[in-house]
Amino acid sequence: MGSCRLRLLLAVGLALLPASLPAEHWAVHTDRRQNPLILEAMQSGDLAEALEAAQSLGGREDPYVADILSGLLSRRQELPILFLLRAVFPPTESPQVLSERLSLNAQGLDALAAGLGGFSLALRREVVRLLRHSGKRAYDGPVLAQAGWLGERLRAQGGRAEVELAELALEVLAYAGSSANPVFLDPVLRLQASSRETAIARLAAAVAAGLAKTASGSPAEW
DSSP, X not given: OOHHHHHHHHHHHHHXXXXXXXXXXXXXXXXXXXXXXXXXXXXXXXXXXXXXXXXXXXXXXXXXXXXXXXXXXXXXXXXXXXXXXXXXXXXXXXXXXXXXHHHHTHHHHHHHHHTGGGSOHHHHHHHHHHHHHHTXXXXXXXXXXXXXXXXXXXXXXXXXXXXXXXXXXXXXXXXHHHHOOGXXXXXXXXXXXXXXXXXXXXXXXXXXXXXXXXXXXXXXXX
């Protein structure tokens, strides 16, 4: 699904939620044993049903959704995946709770990391955010590839970035800074040099400065 189509569906989905969806969905009362049933409902119903189910999973006690994520990924259902990630792993949640939930869903997170380069910009940003909060350096490779891709994309666009591209760039830079892995230094410097967006350039400069300090004190095996 292309980025433009995903933005359209996301807008439609967000418009649907307040008007047509009840305050509580049956999935909020379930646990992982009912995940196959929830996945079936999300894949066989209409978009509103899928988004309602995805959002309700953020309110249930059992945060295990790795099998639901795998099923949605197999059919490239990006909008329900986006709603699911934001509901179960909300940006407003504490880093400790996010880390615990992500650890519980490690298999689903691995699948998201593996498919990162093929997602829409909005979903890429959300996945990179979760990879950052996981604290696992095993995800440095996929995010490093995104940093390189972003540098090329920005150069091709004369340094300008649409909203979703800019948000992805900022999230990738945040990941690079949190990783403290010196391998990110060159792509971060390229992002800084190629961007004409102030927010991206400033964050890239700050992250590069931190990575340069890390690199100067790093052992030879880096």
